[in-house]
Amino acid sequence: MTDLTEAVPVALTTRKDWSSDQEVRWCPGCGDYSILSAVQTLMPDLGVRRESTVFLSGIGCAARFPYYMSTYGMHSIHGRAPAIATGLATTRPDLDVWVVTGDGDALSIGGNHLIHALRRNVNITILLFNNQIYGLTKGQYSPTSEIAKVTKSTPFGSLEHPFNPLSLALGAEAGFVARTHDMDRRHMMETFRRAHDHKGASFVEIYQNCNVFNDGAFEQITGKDHRADMLIPLVHGEPIRFGSEGQFGVIMDPDGSVEVVEVATVGEGALLVHDEHKGNPGLAFQLSRLSRGPFEPTPIGVFRDVEHDEYGAQMTEQIETATERRGPGDFAALLRSGSSWTVS
């Protein structure tokens, strides 16, 4: 496609310009509303065009998201949005491609596509709404639900060990990995902005409250009264420190693991300094496992931001190299590339 808009400066837009005319149909009180609001509020600041922006989704509550954006969009099938996004982003490097997914969509039925899109480093921004429950099918446990969770499908408690989405993303070689939550719009916007600006695959886990089937799942850490002592903001180049008085911090033990300490005990100088750009994902991985669940102090922010070759750009480069070496495609020559002969 020729980008007819290339020469035209990006028009100033407001949040309203990014909202579609469709009525939003999530349950009243759903965390999805605040995420949608954060994205719609952020878009005018990103310097991008509506016509060059695409939201793709699979199936689940979160997957209705594209219908509410006034951009191009596709609500596809369960778990497959990263695959569809791979085809779109590699053939249309001019587009901003967002994938909106949930814990069931991305980590259960679509787990394979997620890890491979991250591994290939396709230029897409993945927003994973993690509410630790299946909402659209009315309340079964999900791959991020805690062990022993009693749900409609697990009346005696779930037996399954949950995925840690960030550990998974890091294990899948993701270059950009971050976490935010639906109770803090500014933090969401800043995190989404960073994810959008990253070249290659970006992965953002959003703790999102399902007030119907899993209400309060993150309350212990994201509630206004607990946040200061339970959320650990990661800031690049800064010692990792949190608490209402800054009284807590994170240190790295000699064995490479990380732990929460009182600053007074270890001294400020002992605190671990966050480095998003470390080539080795070890630090980010340790931080992703600092908390066992949303009941312990939990890091939020950008865990890792490392650029490496982007898949679609490399694919285009191979086309350009082949064209330079052999000249643009010559169909008559292709037909004669094997043995051909003439009958007269």
Add this chain to the structure above:
Amino acid sequence: MSDTTIDPKSPHLIDRVVIRFAGDSGDGMQLAGDRFTTSSALLGNDLATFPDFPAEIRAPAGTLAGVSAFQVHISDHTISTPGDSPNVLVAMNPAALSANLAALPQGATIIVNSDAFDERNLHKAGYEEDPLADGSLSAFTVYEVPMTSITTESSKELGVKPRDAERSKNFFALGLISWLYTRPVEPTLDWIAEKYAGKDLVKEANQRAFKAGYHFGETAELFESSYEVKPAVLEPGEYANITGNTAAAWGLVAASITSGLPLFLGTYPITPASDILHELSKHKQFGVRTFQAEDEISGIGAALGAAFGGALGVTTTSGPGVDLKSEMMGLAISLELPLLIIDVQRGGPSTGLPTKTEQADLLHAMYGRHGEAPMPIIAAKTPSHCFDATVEAVRIAVKYRTPVMLLSDGYLANGTEPWKLPELEDLPVIDPGFATGPNHVDEDGTEVFWPYLRDPETLARPWAPPGLAGLEHRIGGLEKSDGSGNVAYDGANHERMTRLRAAKIAGIAADIPPTEVDDEEGARVLVVGWGSTYGAIAAGVQRVRARGHKVAQAHLVHLNPFPADLGDVLRRYDKVLVPEVNLGQLSRLLRAEYLVDAIPLTQVSGIPFRAADMETAILHLIDDSTGSAPAAAEGSDR
């Protein structure tokens, strides 16, 4: 055996011959057969090939499970099949002999590598007695040639280890057959040099083995004569010998050029479809993007994503992959985006027979999705026809904004035939006809874009890839309102949309050629086929006609929708015979659609029908419909 001195200058003229090269999977029989085919093509023979190999890359050496064969039919006249049965079998070991003996007619020639007929190999092939010694081959002309030892001897002075040296024995066999059928030496020596450039020792050993084979034929005074098959009379023009998979790949490139749509192939490796990926991945200078996905679903998903973005989205697969892609096909039907699915069919169910051919996915292509999910189906009929069928499938996909299933099969995929090279200008123009602006005015006078406002003639919806301001829209797998495309759950709208989607596909019948019937005045029997049975049916029909009987043939390329006149055509005949390599799938569709007594002729043995099978079945029907008893005799293999 004869001691007559032969005069190589005056080879015996024959009009055609069927040769089967057979050996262990690792013996290089496909390579030898393929090269012999190319030599014959360059000489101007008409030809057809049938590679037949096991699913295992290297089954235990010397066993029946590991036998790999390549059959080629060359002739001085037009032919349509690789031949019912070989006139010549080259057997590199006892297993190759045992596995192929049943296919040989009495009097056939067998050339064996006698070095391989030792006790161990005989035992592995299940022989208790040496067939070369026990008289069991008395119905054939057998030539015992110590291929391994002569090959090893030929490269001895190169310092090649005997174990490596004997690997060139396929080139010895190729050389021998090249002499026997008077193929030129130099082009093959050049080809070996090119193929093994940089590996001097291997190149030299192979060239020596080839020459040794050739000279053996010339000097050993074993053979009574060499043979010559003169060039066939083909339409003037440039030709290439092409497999179905290559033809499909080139068809995709052609359709990409004529449509102006960049080609994106999303696929997962699967036998026998992978060669389409291999071929396309070589030609990036055409702007081709090939994506080897993590699984079948991702392959079609990425292709659909590319189509959403305005590319020519294609996925290639075989039966097991079609199973996995079904849900994405349903989405593509609901999204009404162009998409091509190429199913290179193989024996099923499940993993089935990965390297053997079958036509058993027709009903799957037709009905294999949940909900009312109609999809056009095109079937290629010969290896080279895979090119035209691909272009036609893309034309329909783009014009009607629909996924299209193109059916090929293992026989077409790997088989070859000479193909008159087409000119791009002669191909149909494919116009993407992208949406360029708003197409609807709201009640308040605002101009808007409705993604499901259909073209009244084709019922196709607009295709508006991202990038144009004012055309932003959301589509999805949920039912949507006719016109606006907004999510809609009401029953009346669903009824309307379901019928519209069906009518759109059914309406394609007005845009395809009428049924092409090869008829003779007075025929009472019609043979209707689809896909790769074309060659065998055509040859069978010709044999029946050569006996003075009348029979008509129609071969369907469009299987959904059928040509508009098909019902009338079927009803013109007393008997309708439907040969298929399945248990009767097209015959079911014809019966259901037209209430015609379509008689199935079926086979699922992993190999194509033979012309003789067709001949017999047709003669029986003619017999039934006329009351006369046609004589059964050996026909000439056309």
